[in-house]
Amino acid sequence: VTSIGGRILALRTGKGLTQRDLAEPNYTAAYVSSVENGHRVPSSDALAHFAARLSVDVTQLTTGRHPGDALSVEIDLLAGGQSAAWLAQRAADPSEPPTRRAAAEVLLGRRCLESGAPDDAVGHFERARRLVPATLAHLRTPAVAGLVLCARAQGDPGYAAYLLTGFRDELHRAGLPDPTSVLAVHALLALCQHDLGEDATAAASTALALAGPFDAGGVVAAHVATARTLAAESHLPEARAALAAAGSAALEAWLADEIAGAYRIRARGRLSSGDLAGALTDLTAARQHSTGPAAMDALVDLAEVHRALGDPATARELLSAPSSGSDAPAGSAEVRRARAHRVHALLSQDAGDLDAAERHLRAAIAVHRRTGPRRELAQLSLDLADLLTAMRRADDALTVLADGLTAVDTHTP
Amino acid sequence: MWEGDAMDDESLGARIRRLRLERGLTQRELAEPRYTRAFLAAIEAGVRVPTAETLAHIADTLGVDADDLRHGRPADAARTLADVLAEARRELSRGKVAEAAAKASQVAEQARRYALPELECRAVHLTGDVELHRGDVSAAIQRYTSAKTLIGPHDGTLRAAVVAREAYCLQITGATADAITLLETELRTVRAATDPDPDALIRLTSALVYLFLELDWRERARRLEREALPLLPRVRNREWHAQFTVTVAQLRRDNDLTLLDGALEFYTSQDLTREIGICQWAYGYVLRRVGRVREAAERFEQARAILRDVGAVQDLAGATLELAEARRLDGDLDGAERLATEAADICRRTQHQECMAEADRVLGRIAGARSPGDPVADQLLSRAADRYAESGLVAELVTTSRLLGEHRRAGGNVEGAAESFRRGLLAAARLPEAGTL
Numbered sequence: 001v002t003s004i005g006g007r008i009l010a011l012r013t014g015k016g017l018t019q020r021d022l023a024e025p026n027y028t029a030a031y032v033s034s035v036e037n038g039h040r041v042p043s044s045d046a047l048a049h050f051a052a053r054l055s056v057d058v059t060q061l062t063t064g065r066h067p068g069d070a071l072s073v074e075i076d077l078l079a080g081g082q083s084a085a086w087l088a089q090r091a092a093d094p095s096e097p098p099t100r101r102a103a104a105e106v107l108l109g110r111r112c113l114e115s116g117a118p119d120d121a122v123g124h125f126e127r128a129r130r131l132v133p134a135t136l137a138h139l140r141t142p143a144v145a146g147l148v149l150c151a152r153a154q155g156d157p158g159y160a161a162y163l164l165t166g167f168r169d170e171l172h173r174a175g176l177p178d179p180t181s182v183l184a185v186h187a188l189l190a191l192c193q194h195d196l197g198e199d200a201t202a203a204a205s206t207a208l209a210l211a212g213p214f215d216a217g218g219v220v221a222a223h224v225a226t227a228r229t230l231a232a233e234s235h236l237p238e239a240r241a242a243l244a245a246a247g248s249a250a251l252e253a254w255l256a257d258e259i260a261g262a263y264r265i266r267a268r269g270r271l272s273s274g275d276l277a278g279a280l281t282d283l284t285a286a287r288q289h290s291t292g293p294a295a296m297d298a299l300v301d302l303a304e305v306h307r308a309l310g311d312p313a314t315a316r317e318l319l320s321a322p323s324s325g326s327d328a329p330a331g332s333a334e335v336r337r338a339r340a341h342r343v344h345a346l347l348s349q350d351a352g353d354l355d356a357a358e359r360h361l362r363a364a365i366a367v368h369r370r371t372g373p374r375r376e377l378a379q380l381s382l383d384l385a386d387l388l389t390a391m392r393r394a395d396d397a398l399t400v401l402a403d404g405l406t407a408v409d410t411h412t413p
Numbered sequence: 414m415w416e417g418d419a420m421d422d423e424s425l426g427a428r429i430r431r432l433r434l435e436r437g438l439t440q441r442e443l444a445e446p447r448y449t450r451a452f453l454a455a456i457e458a459g460v461r462v463p464t465a466e467t468l469a470h471i472a473d474t475l476g477v478d479a480d481d482l483r484h485g486r487p488a489d490a491a492r493t494l495a496d497v498l499a500e501a502r503r504e505l506s507r508g509k510v511a512e513a514a515a516k517a518s519q520v521a522e523q524a525r526r527y528a529l530p531e532l533e534c535r536a537v538h539l540t541g542d543v544e545l546h547r548g549d550v551s552a553a554i555q556r557y558t559s560a561k562t563l564i565g566p567h568d569g570t571l572r573a574a575v576v577a578r579e580a581y582c583l584q585i586t587g588a589t590a591d592a593i594t595l596l597e598t599e600l601r602t603v604r605a606a607t608d609p610d611p612d613a614l615i616r617l618t619s620a621l622v623y624l625f626l627e628l629d630w631r632e633r634a635r636r637l638e639r640e641a642l643p644l645l646p647r648v649r650n651r652e653w654h655a656q657f658t659v660t661v662a663q664l665r666r667d668n669d670l671t672l673l674d675g676a677l678e679f680y681t682s683q684d685l686t687r688e689i690g691i692c693q694w695a696y697g698y699v700l701r702r703v704g705r706v707r708e709a710a711e712r713f714e715q716a717r718a719i720l721r722d723v724g725a726v727q728d729l730a731g732a733t734l735e736l737a738e739a740r741r742l743d744g745d746l747d748g749a750e751r752l753a754t755e756a757a758d759i760c761r762r763t764q765h766q767e768c769m770a771e772a773d774r775v776l777g778r779i780a781g782a783r784s785p786g787d788p789v790a791d792q793l794l795s796r797a798a799d800r801y802a803e804s805g806l807v808a809e810l811v812t813t814s815r816l817l818g819e820h821r822r823a824g825g826n827v828e829g830a831a832e833s834f835r836r837g838l839l840a841a842a843r844l845p846e847a848g849t850l
Contacts, residue, residue, distance in 0.1 A: 119636075130601075155632045155847045159625075162590055194850050197807075197843035261850050297850070373849045378841035385831070398827055401834035405815045408841040 004047075007064055009036040011054045022053050057234060068231035071239055075231065077103045078246045079224050084111060091127070099139055102131040106142045109150075110254065118150040125150065137170050138178035141185070142251055148188045149258075157195035164189045180248040183210040184255055187262040194265055197375070201269040204262040211262075214288040216253035220246050260290035264298055271305055279305045293332055300339045304346070312347050319343060335376075338367035342380065345387075354391055361387065365404070374408045381405070426459040428485055432475045433457075443474055486527035494520050494532050499683075501539055505546060506687040508723035514543045534563035534571055541578060554582045569603055570650070573613035577620040584624055596621045611647040619657045626664060629808075634664050655679045655688070659695045666702040673699070687728075690719030694732045701739050710739040730759040730768050737775050741782075750779050767809075770800035774813055777820075786824015794820060798836070810840045 012022050012032075019032040026049055034040040035050075042050065051058045060066060073090065076082055077100065090096055090104035109124030125146035132140045144167045151160035168185050171177060186207035193200035213219060223246035230239035252259065263286035270278040283305060286298040303318040319340050345360035361384040368377040381404025388397040423431070433443050444453035447470055455461040456471075463471065465479075472479040481488055501516035521536035541556030560575050576599045583592035600617045603609050618641040625634035638661050648654045655676035662673050673696055680688040697712035713736035720729040737752035757772035777793030784790075794817040801809040814837025822830035 126601075130605075151633075152847055154636070156630055157845060157847045158628060158630050159633050162593060166590065166594060191850060195847050196845045264850060373846045374844055375842050375846055375849055378838040378844075382835065382838050382842070385835070394827065394831075398822065398831050398834070401831055401838065402818060402822065405811070405818065405834045405837045405841070408838065408844075409811050409815050 002064070003038055004042065004061055005036040005038045007061055008032075008042075008050055008054070011056060011061075012036075015054065017053070022050060055234075057236075060234075066234070068234055068236070068239070071227065071231045071236070071243065073100060074103075074243050075224060075227055077107065078220065078227075078243060078250055080107075082107070084108065091124075098131040098133070099136070102128040102139070102143060105131065106146060109143075109146045113146065113149055113153065118153040121146060122150045134170075135174065136176075137167075137174040138176040138181045140167070140170075141178070141181040142254070145184050145188060145251070145255060148192070152192065152195070157192045161189065161192040161196060164192060179210045180251050183207050183212075183259070184251055187211075187255060187259045190262045190265050191258055200265050204265040204269075207259065207262045208266060208282075208285075211259055211285075211289075212249065212252055214285075216249045216256060219249040220253055223249060257290045257292045257294045260286040260292075260294035260298065263289065264294065264301055267298075267301060267305070271301075271308065276305055276309050280309075293336075297336060297339075300336060300343060303340070303343045307343060307347055307350065312350060315343065315347060334367055334371055335373075338364040338371075338376070341367075342383070345383070349387065354387065357387055358384065358391075369407050369411075372411065374411055377404060377411070378408050381408075423485055424459055425463075425483065425485070426457040428482065429453075429471060429475070430457040432477065432482075436475060438474075443471060480528075484526070484528045486529075490523075490527050491529055491532060494524055494527075494529065494536075498532070498536055498539060503684050503686070505539070505543060506685045506723065508687070508725070510543060510546055514540065517543060530563045530565065531568065531571060534560050534575070537563065538575060538578065545578075545582070550582050550586055554579065557582065569606070569610040569613040570616075573599065573603065573610075573616040577616050580620055580624070584627070589624070589628065592624060593621070596624070611644040612650045612653060614644055615641055615648045615657050616650070616653045619653065619660050622657075622660050622664060626660070631664065638664060651679050652683070652685075655692075659692055662695050662699050666699055668703050670696065670699065686719060687723045687725055690716045690723065690725065690732075691728065693719065694728070694735070697732070697735055697739070701735065701742075706739050706742045710736055710743065713739060726759060727763055727765060727768070730756045730763070730765070733759070734768065734771050734775060741775060741779055746779050746782060750776065753779065766800055766804045767806065770797045770804070770806075770809065770813075773797035773800070774816070778816060781816075781820045781823075786820065786826065790820055791817070791824075791829075798833075802840070807840050807844055811837045811844070813837075814840065 008022075012019070019029040019036070023029050023032045027046060031040070031046075035042045035046070047058050047061055051061055054061075073096075077090070087104045087108050091101050091108060093101065096104075105124045105128035109121040109128065112118070112121035112124065125143045128143035129140050129147070132143065144163060148160045148163050151157070151163065164185055168182075168189070171181055171185070184207075186203045190200040190204035190207060193203055223242050227239045227242035227246060230236075230242060263282045267279040267282035267286065270276075270282065280302070283298045283302045287295045287302070289295075290298070299318055299321060303315040306312075306315040306318065341360040341364035345357040345364070348354070348356035348360060361380055365377065365380050365384065368374075368380060381400055385397040385400045385404075388394075388400060429443075433440070439450075440453045440457070441450040444450050448467065452461065453471075456463050456467070468483060469479045472482045475482070478488060480486075481490070487493070497516055498520050501513045501520070504510075504516070505513035517536050517539040521533050521540065524530070524533035524536055537556055537560040541553045541560065544550075544553035544556060557575050557579050561572075561579075564572050564575065576595060580592040580596045583589070583595065596617055600614070600621065603613045603617065618637055622634045622637050625631070625637065641657070645654065645657070648657075658672035658676045662670075673692060677689065677692045677696075680692055693712045693716035697709040697716060700706075700709035700712060713732050716732040717729060717736060720732055733752050733756040737749045737756060740746075740749035740752060753772055753775040757769065757776065760768040760772050773793045774797040777790045777797060780787045780790035780793060794813060798810055798813040798817060801813055814833050818830045818833035818837065821827075821833060
């Protein structure tokens with residue numbers, strides 16, 4: 001069916017209406033007949049009347065396209081699983097709306113980032129940020145988050161923090177404190193501040209006050225399914241609302257590991273201030289949020305909390321749990337083993353086995369000398385020196401301090 | 414200063430009349446065949462204003478440029494003014510600030526009168542540089558802001574020059590984030606053009622790399638350098654080319670000195686004295702870090718001589734300290750001590766905390782090398798560590814604590830050594846580092 005008349009005829013008979021039913025009260029059956037057989041072109045008033053009677057959109061009568069089709073690209077972008085070629089085509093197509101092109105660029109950037117190519121990802125995220133107009137600053141959040149993840153992966157936490165504070169101010173100035181954007185910005189900011197050796201608990205708390213359910217991925221799928229149904233039934237505003245909700249959940253799902261990181265940061269603060277129950281809650285949440293490296297890191301943190309709670313058995317059990325799942329970047333598994341050694345050392349010290357504590361600390365130090373971070377190396381050297389001093393081995397303590405500081409000072413990250 | 418100065422207040426009609434008489438023409442001869450004698454007489458009397466077309470005819474017959482005629486500027490005004498400006502630039506580089514300031518203001522005024530906005534902008538820019546040299550940042554900002562209003566919509570190169578200076582001013586007033594935003598926004602705009610201007614790109618990149626080096630964001634700086642490198646052969650402004658290479662050489666610290674050779678050759682050809690000094694300093698900086706200590710010392714010597722002559726006090730102190738360190742590494746403790754003491758005196762006068770700390774550290778190492786456990790060395794190194802801690806220079810505090818700990822350990826002071834090592838390790842536990850969670 002390629003004509004307006006033909007489409008009206010098909011829709012009318014499909015609904016079992018007569019020409020008179022469709023025409024009344026404003027028009028006559030004869031008018032409907034002449035429109036259907038193409039002798040007359042319906043006025044815009046008449047088109048609106050017919051569309052309302054037939055429960056369709058006017059554009060569906062004039063173009064023959066189902067209005068829900070307009071949302072199919074948005075739905076596909078959120079449903080995921082599209083080929084890189086398809087995404088690249090969407091991103092480069094100047095006839096696509098800019099926000100849709102930006103969404104495609106973000107997905108392309110994420111793929112580069114996940115395949116360990118942050119340098120390539122930067123270009124995609126930069127383009128995505130530029131495509132979204134400044135008046136819709138809150139829609140720039142995924143692009144900015146991508147740039148921040150790239151900067152961290154490239155070893156530039158200072159630059160990442162600069163990007164985040166600038167964007168936080170941009171959202172504020174634009175009057176767009178979109179909760180998911182605020183959550184994303186502060187979770188990432190907490191990570192950067194931690195990298196920079198600054199106090200990150202305030203940013204982490206701001207983020208976590210807005211953090212949603214654990215299974216954000218499942219929430220995305222549910223919203224997308226809802227949007228599909230609504231679009232198929234031409235409830236476009238409702239379908240768009242479902243897609244917006246899906247977009248927010250998708251951002252949380254993407255940043256699940258970073259949000260888990262914010263939980264870990266707050267848990268550390270709570271652990272050191274003696275709020276063990278609070279730390280426990282946060283670490284449990286961290287493990288539920290993330291299925292990636294952060295969940296395994298949280299396991300080691302959890303062991304430390306249980307040790308502080310006076311439950312060494314649970315602590316040892318948690319430390320012996322085999323690590324599973326994906327583990328990027330490389331080397332982080334080794335660093336995690338070193339952190340486990342540190343908790344083991346604390347447990348041994350509690351049990352009065354100082355020799356075992358020394359062995360564990362030395363093992364952890366050996367790992368950090370190879371892989372960094374220098375901060376951990378410095379802290380562990382201090383811990384071991386304290387232990388050796390308590391064991392009345394001042395000379396050994398001095399050697400540990402001297403070697404530790406030399407390694408820290410000459411290690412190039 | 415040049416021909417035309419005396420006639421500044423001459424009206425357009427009077428100018429036409431003067432030039433006509435100089436060429437021995439009658440009013441009729443100048444007017445015809447397109448215009449009447451009476452019409453030309455009215456123009457000369459200032460009763461009528463010539464249209465562009467009429468002016469073009471008159472200028473053509475008089476054998477002058479129509480714009481020159483309209484604005485009453487000598488035929489070679491633009492070139493003459495540019496030469497004066499270049500001379501002012503050289504004077505500033507030689508430390509003759511007052512002379513440079515006078516020339517720059519003069520050129521700015523003449524260029525405005527002659528309707529040469531690009532030259533006017535460059536002259537106002539130089540008056541800003543003069544203020545920066547005098548240390549008056551807010552006056553400099555004012556000059557750069559007014560220079561910006563003179564830039565044509567398509568002169569991306571000039572815009573980059575002014576924006577880079579604005580960002581530098583923001584940086585030294587502590588508004589570092591604003592400086593980065595300004596430069597990055599500008600860089601994005603330039604890059605988004607269909608045919609990006611390589612000169613503007615390299616100028617803005619140099620400014621950002623310098624800023625990132627100051628922030629110790631070396632990764633970021635290296636990435637910017639890699640992006641800009643392919644543009645270098647297309648850069649026309651040789652001074653910006655040189656500036657980029659000097660900045661980048663300090664970032665790279667490798668054995669390849671050819672980039673610096675090009676820069677030095679350029680600065681020498683332009684007789685830019687202070688820049689030659691900075692370039693020699695950069696050679697020394699790189700050479701010392703690749704272990705070529707003797708060669709480094711030679712370069713620092715040259716840098717020192719130049720920087721002292723031009724009165725660049727803070728740069729002189731930096732080069733002197735570098736030279737002292739090179740001498741120390743070469744085993745010449747007496748020479749090193751003399752130099753470091755000289756640098757320490759300068760730093761005390763300028764109250765430059767980082768420089769004072771560095772002078773103390775070099776002197777402390779010298780005293781420690783002469784006699785292990787020496788109490789004066791202990792004092793100097795302790796004071797250096799305190800100064801670094803106060804200035805928030807964590808990495809330097811870590812190094813100094815290590816040196817002090819080693820010094821005390823060598824002198825048999827076990828407890829003191831442990832204390833210093835601990836201080837360094839506690840500082841290191843707060844070192845900025847990616848992926849620490």
